[in-house]
Amino acid sequence: DAGVTQSPTHLIKTRGQHVTLRCxxxxxxxxxxxxxxxxxxxxxxxxxYYEKEERGRGNFPDRFSAxxxxxxxxxxxxxxxxxxxxxxxxxxxxxxxxxRGRGYTFGSGTRLTVV
Amino acid sequence: xxxxxxxxxxxxxxxxEDFTTYCNSSTTLSNIQWYKQRPGGHPVFLIQLVKSGEVxxxxxxxFQFGEAKKNSSLHITATQTTDVGTYFCAAxxxDMRFGAGTRLTVKx
Numbered sequence: 001d002a003g004v005t006q007s008p009t010h011l012i013k014t015r016g017q018h019v020t021l022r023c024x025x026x027x028x029x030x031x032x033x034x035x036x037x038x039x040x041x042x043x044x045x046x047x048x049y050y051e052k053e054e055r056g057r058g059n060f061p062d063r064f065s066a067x068x069x070x071x072x073x074x075x076x077x078x079x080x081x082x083x084x085x086x087x088x089x090x091x092x093x094x095x096x097x098x099x100r101g102r103g104y105t106f107g108s109g110t111r112l113t114v115v
Numbered sequence: 116x117x118x119x120x121x122x123x124x125x126x127x128x129x130x131x132e133d134f135t136t137y138c139n140s141s142t143t144l145s146n147i148q149w150y151k152q153r154p155g156g157h158p159v160f161l162i163q164l165v166k167s168g169e170v171x172x173x174x175x176x177x178f179q180f181g182e183a184k185k186n187s188s189l190h191i192t193a194t195q196t197t198d199v200g201t202y203f204c205a206a207x208x209x210d211m212r213f214g215a216g217t218r219l220t221v222k223x
Contacts, residue, residue, distance in 0.1 A: 042203055042213040056210035103148055103160025
């Protein structure tokens with residue numbers, strides 16, 4: 001059974017460009033959460049989706065958007081990239097979003113570098 | 116969302132020494148989770164604590180949840196080089212909010 005898969009693994013973009021990051025949760029998991037992790041810091045919550053509905057949003061600008069598809073996979077979109085958007089973007093999968101003692105399962109992340 | 120503070124930010128120990136990281140919140144937490152992230156890796160779930168005063172053990176790791184459910188700790192007995200990594204606590208309500216983590220390095 002595949003774990004959480006994220007693509008691409010690495011990405012280099014120029015300031016002002018747009019980026020789309022993809023995540024496929026564990027089979028059977030209906031919730032996906034996105035996190036941004038800057039080097040040396042803890043993961044910062046961006047979005048949570050459950051059953052294709054946005055369940056939570058962190059303190060990120062409107063340049064960040066996301067969606068969840070009928071197969072529960074998800075995309076994170078970032079417009080007008082800034083140098084400060086350079087980070088590891090993590091996708092976390094869970095059955096329902098409330099974890100029920102099982103915790104989140106994270107993907108290996110997408111390392112985004114903005115130059 | 117819930118905000119959690121972790122201390123210390125860094126901890127360097129000699130192999131065999133003990134290690135403790137603390138997590139504190141200004142508000143009561145419904146539950147708290149702990150994760151470990153190895154260098155270059157992604158966070159891996161360790162445990163969830165739900166009940167006031169709860170204590171759970173995983174081999175050399177002991178996790179505690181405070182009586183007021185506002186703080187938690189992770190204690191590692193007799194550290195090994197395989198314990199190296201950053202340990203995060205995360206407060207879980209409708210979404211998961213992570214602390215800044217404690218980075219543990221172990222000298223052989």
